[in-house]
Amino acid sequence: MGSGTMKRRRFSDVCATLVFTGPAVLLYGGFVALPALMGFAYSLTDWTGWNSTPGFVGLANFREIAGDQRFFSAARFTLFETGLILVFFTFASLALAVLLDRLRSMKGLIRGLFFYPYVLSILVSALLFQYLANYREGAINGALRALGLGHWAQDWMGDPALTPWFVFALVAWSGLGFFTTLYLANLQTIPSDLYEAAHMDGAGPLTVFRRIQLPMLMPTLTTNSVLALITGINLFPQIVVTTQGGPGYRTFTIGYHIYWLGVLNNRQGYAAAVSFVAFAALVVVAGLQVALLRRRQVNL
Numbered sequence: 645m646g647s648g649t650m651k652r653r654r655f656s657d658v659c660a661t662l663v664f665t666g667p668a669v670l671l672y673g674g675f676v677a678l679p680a681l682m683g684f685a686y687s688l689t690d691w692t693g694w695n696s697t698p699g700f701v702g703l704a705n706f707r708e709i710a711g712d713q714r715f716f717s718a719a720r721f722t723l724f725e726t727g728l729i730l731v732f733f734t735f736a737s738l739a740l741a742v743l744l745d746r747l748r749s750m751k752g753l754i755r756g757l758f759f760y761p762y763v764l765s766i767l768v769s770a771l772l773f774q775y776l777a778n779y780r781e782g783a784i785n786g787a788l789r790a791l792g793l794g795h796w797a798q799d800w801m802g803d804p805a806l807t808p809w810f811v812f813a814l815v816a817w818s819g820l821g822f823f824t825t826l827y828l829a830n831l832q833t834i835p836s837d838l839y840e841a842a843h844m845d846g847a848g849p850l851t852v853f854r855r856i857q858l859p860m861l862m863p864t865l866t867t868n869s870v871l872a873l874i875t876g877i878n879l880f881p882q883i884v885v886t887t888q889g890g891p892g893y894r895t896f897t898i899g900y901h902i903y904w905l906g907v908l909n910n911r912q913g914y915a916a917a918v919s920f921v922a923f924a925a926l927v928v929v930a931g932l933q934v935a936l937l938r939r940r941q942v943n944l
Contacts, residue, residue, distance in 0.1 A: 687916035693906065698913060705917035715918060718896035721808065725897070726876025728812045733823045733872035734865060740820070741827030742853060755828070759821035769818040770885035777801040777810055777886075801887055804894050811895060814882055819875060823868050830864040831857065866937040870930055877926050898922045 687705055691698035709715055744755055761769060776783045777800035785797035801807050838856050847855070880899030887895045889904065896904065898918070906915030 683916045684920060686913050687920055689913045691913040692910040693912040694910060705914045709918060709921055714893055715901060717893060718898050718901040721895060722877060722897045724808060725812055725879055726873060729815055729876040730869060730872045732816050733819060734869045737820055737823035738827055741824045741831060742857060745828060745831045758824055761818045762821040766881045767885060770814060770882050773814045774886050802891055804891050807887060807895055811882060826864050826868055827861060830861050834860050866934060869933060869937060873930055873933060
């Protein structure tokens with residue numbers, strides 16, 4: 645094969661690569677990479693969102709974060725919710741998937757009922773829970789009063805001790821079906837020969853779970869835990885619709901704090917700095933989480 649033919653083939657390969665990957669690269673660069681770079685640039689300025697020529701302030705925004713008590717309050721609440729969400733979506737959905745996999749009748753109907761809340765938009769789910777928690781007309785207090793337990797009625801989203809749990813209940817109810825479905829899909833890939841061999845050896849359900857199902861589900865468990873971590877860190881629309889960060893600013897999440905700074909207080913530069921700090925922390929935590937789970941997967 646001559647050198648001219650090889651050059652023409654390489655050129656055609658390059659052209660084909662550009663045709664197939666070029667649009668995706670352009671879209672990613674225009675909608676992800678470029679905005680991220682611009683956001684970092686704005687984090688070094690005092691941009692308000694309105695001033696056309698923001699002033700350069702260097703690392704002043706990042707130094708301000710160190711003394712921002714509202715930021716640390718938002719970080720604590722975000723970590724609390726993320727911890728609950730991580731444990732629930734990783735392990736509760738695993739247990740539910742194993743139980744649903746053992747159903748012998750109406751499997752499709754029951755699985756669909758668990759998945760249905762995930763189909764609803766976050767707005768609809770949040771409004772539903774806001775209605776349930778309403779003090780005067782909410783379904784929870786209405787049921788308590790009908791049962792003669794009116795003295796238990798309270799403002800479920802106005803009590804600082806109860807609001808975090810109500811936000812968690814909203815997230816858990818709306819996302820449980822998705823995480824359970826991922827486990828169920830993985831359970832369908834386990835060879836039936838393994839179950840038959842375990843049955844012949846007299847293994848019980850717990851032994852089957854520990855020796856067969858759990859090791860085979862470890863890749864999905866890793867995926868679900870990372871997705872649950874991202875879900876918890878990115879809590880935002882649920883807060884906007886239900887509590888708006890209240891009572892006070894006790895239910896501020898990192899996402900809502902960024903929105904509060906940039907949109908409601910016209911501090912886009914500082915909000916960009918907070919978002920980059922949160923992003924860096926998320927990358928570190930997710931990396932450690934994946935490394936630990938992969939080591940656990942190898943040990944199994």
